[in-house]
Amino acid sequence: MSKVELTVNGRAVSAEVEDRTLLSQFLRETLNMTGTHVGCDTSQCGACVVHVDGKAVKSCTMLAAQASGSEVTTIEGLAAGGALHPVQAAFKEHHGLQCGFCTPGMIMSAVDMINRYGGKLDEKTVRAELEGNICRCTGYHNIVKSILAAAEEMSGAAKVAAE
Amino acid sequence: MGIEGIGARVARKEDKRFITGKGRYTDDMVVPGMKHAAFVRSPHAHATIKGIDTAAAASMPGVIAVLTGDELANDGIGSLICGWMIHSKDGSPMNMGDWRPLAQSKVRYVGDAVAIVVADTKGQARDAAEAVNVTYEELPAVTEAVDALKDGAPLIHDNAPGNLIYDWEIGDGAAADAAIASAAHVTRMQIVNNRLVPNAMEPRATLGVYDEAEDHYTCWTTSQNPHVARLVMSAFYSVAPENKLRVIAPDVGGGFGSKIYIYPEEIVCLWASKKSGVPVKWVADRTESFLTDAHGRDHVTTVELAFDANNRMTGLKVDTIANLGAYMSLFSSSVPTYLYATLLSGQYTIPAIHCNVRTVYTNTAPVDAYRGAGRPEATYLLERTVETAARELGVSPAELRRTNFIREFPYQTPVIMNYDAGDYEASLDAAMAAADWSGFAARKAEAESRGKKRGIGMSCYIEACGIAPSQAVGSLGAGVGLWESAEVRVNAVGTVEILTGSHSHGQGHETTFAQLVADRFGVPIDSVSVVHGDTDKVQMGMGTYGSRSGAVGMSAIVKALDKVEVKAKAIAAHLLEADESDIVIENGQVKVAGTDKALGWHEVALNAYTAHNLPAGMEPGLKEGAFYDPSNFTFPAGCYVCEVEVDPDTGKTEIVQFVAADDFGNIINPMIVEGQVHGGIGQGIGQALLEGTAYDRETGQLLTASYMDYTMPRADDVPSYQVSHTVTACPSNPLGIKGCGEAGAIGSPPAVMNAITDAIGNNNLTMPATPQKVWAAMRA
Numbered sequence: 001m002s003k004v005e006l007t008v009n010g011r012a013v014s015a016e017v018e019d020r021t022l023l024s025q026f027l028r029e030t031l032n033m034t035g036t037h038v039g040c041d042t043s044q045c046g047a048c049v050v051h052v053d054g055k056a057v058k059s060c061t062m063l064a065a066q067a068s069g070s071e072v073t074t075i076e077g078l079a080a081g082g083a084l085h086p087v088q089a090a091f092k093e094h095h096g097l098q099c100g101f102c103t104p105g106m107i108m109s110a111v112d113m114i115n116r117y118g119g120k121l122d123e124k125t126v127r128a129e130l131e132g133n134i135c136r137c138t139g140y141h142n143i144v145k146s147i148l149a150a151a152e153e154m155s156g157a158a159k160v161a162a163e
Numbered sequence: 164m165g166i167e168g169i170g171a172r173v174a175r176k177e178d179k180r181f182i183t184g185k186g187r188y189t190d191d192m193v194v195p196g197m198k199h200a201a202f203v204r205s206p207h208a209h210a211t212i213k214g215i216d217t218a219a220a221a222s223m224p225g226v227i228a229v230l231t232g233d234e235l236a237n238d239g240i241g242s243l244i245c246g247w248m249i250h251s252k253d254g255s256p257m258n259m260g261d262w263r264p265l266a267q268s269k270v271r272y273v274g275d276a277v278a279i280v281v282a283d284t285k286g287q288a289r290d291a292a293e294a295v296n297v298t299y300e301e302l303p304a305v306t307e308a309v310d311a312l313k314d315g316a317p318l319i320h321d322n323a324p325g326n327l328i329y330d331w332e333i334g335d336g337a338a339a340d341a342a343i344a345s346a347a348h349v350t351r352m353q354i355v356n357n358r359l360v361p362n363a364m365e366p367r368a369t370l371g372v373y374d375e376a377e378d379h380y381t382c383w384t385t386s387q388n389p390h391v392a393r394l395v396m397s398a399f400y401s402v403a404p405e406n407k408l409r410v411i412a413p414d415v416g417g418g419f420g421s422k423i424y425i426y427p428e429e430i431v432c433l434w435a436s437k438k439s440g441v442p443v444k445w446v447a448d449r450t451e452s453f454l455t456d457a458h459g460r461d462h463v464t465t466v467e468l469a470f471d472a473n474n475r476m477t478g479l480k481v482d483t484i485a486n487l488g489a490y491m492s493l494f495s496s497s498v499p500t501y502l503y504a505t506l507l508s509g510q511y512t513i514p515a516i517h518c519n520v521r522t523v524y525t526n527t528a529p530v531d532a533y534r535g536a537g538r539p540e541a542t543y544l545l546e547r548t549v550e551t552a553a554r555e556l557g558v559s560p561a562e563l564r565r566t567n568f569i570r571e572f573p574y575q576t577p578v579i580m581n582y583d584a585g586d587y588e589a590s591l592d593a594a595m596a597a598a599d600w601s602g603f604a605a606r607k608a609e610a611e612s613r614g615k616k617r618g619i620g621m622s623c624y625i626e627a628c629g630i631a632p633s634q635a636v637g638s639l640g641a642g643v644g645l646w647e648s649a650e651v652r653v654n655a656v657g658t659v660e661i662l663t664g665s666h667s668h669g670q671g672h673e674t675t676f677a678q679l680v681a682d683r684f685g686v687p688i689d690s691v692s693v694v695h696g697d698t699d700k701v702q703m704g705m706g707t708y709g710s711r712s713g714a715v716g717m718s719a720i721v722k723a724l725d726k727v728e729v730k731a732k733a734i735a736a737h738l739l740e741a742d743e744s745d746i747v748i749e750n751g752q753v754k755v756a757g758t759d760k761a762l763g764w765h766e767v768a769l770n771a772y773t774a775h776n777l778p779a780g781m782e783p784g785l786k787e788g789a790f791y792d793p794s795n796f797t798f799p800a801g802c803y804v805c806e807v808e809v810d811p812d813t814g815k816t817e818i819v820q821f822v823a824a825d826d827f828g829n830i831i832n833p834m835i836v837e838g839q840v841h842g843g844i845g846q847g848i849g850q851a852l853l854e855g856t857a858y859d860r861e862t863g864q865l866l867t868a869s870y871m872d873y874t875m876p877r878a879d880d881v882p883s884y885q886v887s888h889t890v891t892a893c894p895s896n897p898l899g900i901k902g903c904g905e906a907g908a909i910g911s912p913p914a915v916m917n918a919i920t921d922a923i924g925n926n927n928l929t930m931p932a933t934p935q936k937v938w939a940a941m942r943a
Binding site: 018020028032033034035036037038039040041042044045047074075076078079084088091092093095097098099100101102103104107123124126127128130131133134135136137138139140141142143144145 | 174175177178179180181182183184185186187188190191193284286362363364365366414415416417419448449450668669670671834835837838841842843844845846848869870871875876877878879881883884907
């Protein structure tokens, strides 16, 4: 058994878990935070993406013990004080989701992507960056549109803040 | 239409829970005392079971129960069935082999369930499942349908000699032969429609809970049709009587057909819950999904299409062998017959059509409906053949299609279907204009200068949706009726609940169904709730598949709304002392036309429930139900154009343009409809370029059993799509809608393949057109 202590969405949590417990399993089963989904078990589909210390990570590929001491943000922690994150709002406005199963991972990857590129994203880059996130419903069209719209809004907001 | 009514581009009501991580899928469910299941599965494609030793597994940490097929049989649990009877052309019924939920004497494909282990944790259940010692005696296996029909092929079910399930035909063979014999030109093709794995992103899952005190079962499951699941589990599998069985399909993460069927796991987990005294949850991992979800397609076909001297089609002859896998899944028999051969007339006047279909057992996963179900197979063979014919005849593909389009409606095809409305030239023109077809030659030349081979291809599809008139499908062998139900409950404060037998697993019903109410009564969609997916809450319904939730499901809602409207108007007329025929409902007001006399919608509702002053003899309340049985199929149709560039050095295809012009009749929410088309095209491009299901021909092992082996379309494999609509209203239902869920997957594969073969100048290419295959075809 391993003692795991970490911060999830700003809240300190700790638990004794089997050594083999994956971070995705820890979030879903130990903490009952089921927004993070598991779609493939082989680190391909990206439904399980969360942020660990500010970086997008496939939580099905990381042991909970490895994440001990880290700051983890999940889809449940993205909307600050009830206001949707601009990426969440863009997915709704541009119909970037259908069944919703890949959506948490898509949104977490998109936030990370926009952060890394500082909002300087074009369609080709977004499509290449989404290599690790599979969606079966949307044909990606509206996901790409949502991410580009959110990137534009976030970089616009960043510019305003800078001025 | 109003800002939220029919035709409005309304953002989805259901999105908030999905974008904030608050969706509720089956694997998210937790009940007190819940334990976890793992299935022991056959590692062999074909073997007899000589013995099962569970002792070691039963003594492992955390293990509560290890249960086998003999115990399941002793408790009277029935075999899985196929619910659509097809007769061979000699009149004999199809040969349905026995499918036990847990195999007893024999396993027939890799993944066949043999035993279930229930344990405290998922990990413990899996560890113990590995310790169950099953002694197998391996038998030779066969995976390809063509091989399974050969003399000396391994026999999979004793009651299906030669592995033949049925040998069925439709149409007039003599007339088709005569047309071919006297033709000015005949185009002949060999067509393979590749086997696909549906791959909804949410793996299948179930949670079975037996309540001993009430002798009652609850089944949470990833289903597209919870009532059908309850009916089948009750009537055929003897799990529990219907009134003792509640089936809940909560949020479901995509279906595409694969979640229509009732699989062994739901049945076994319910039974295991009673047997072991604990709630039992099972969630497939992705490899289990690949191994055991019903697959799609897998046809091998020869086609002959005859033309007269004026390039008019005179006859079509089709001979298909369809692989149905190791067992007959719930609707498997209907897919390569009535959902396939009845669409072979396409958009064309073809006086004589004949199709023969042999379906075959193999040692592979069961095959059933996958997005489009039969219609993609029909469209692919016809549109590849028409395109090939145009090349052989030296006419443009558009001209050959125009020459043969059906132009008068209703049109009776030689293969059952009666097309009620359409304008095929309109969608062809729209697609060609959007694609700038006439500018293609210049684009091709420019690509050539960069060393790329550019090609263009089209496909003109038709499909049958609005499935289906109950009496008609009953006469064709269906074991169920295919109507839909709805109940509209107006609450005393004027808010509205719609209880629908349809099920949403991504289609946005909570929004579009609410738009119908907003349109009718002028109330905001936020005051309308859509309830679905729970047999305890919703009246019997048939569920969602075959693009039926609009044309059938919404028609049922319209019928119920009609009844509510009549009653609301009668109440208002009484209160306002006016004639019922003078009452109109607009913008949330119930008014006497041409006067200022009006009541708020909520006032009428409240009066219905206070019942202090109702018309004489009227029952209190404002709640009406309806069942809608369609009078015909609906016939969505359209034209897709695909433009590709092929790299001659690598064989890699890039789709540089994809245009869709669809006629879905009237549209409730264009944003959602476009999303459905995008998704369908994505899957169709996947079939054409990337997805191929490979079994080892000797051992029957599934070689493509993870996302590292089976190529799912990623965002950088597909382009942005140009989607538009032409409209001929459907005359067969009150909303004039046809259905849009499958069109993208039906129309796109032939457009892609026609474009690639045009680019490389070699028509001999099969799906998926991988770089390796394209590279080789360029050098053949």
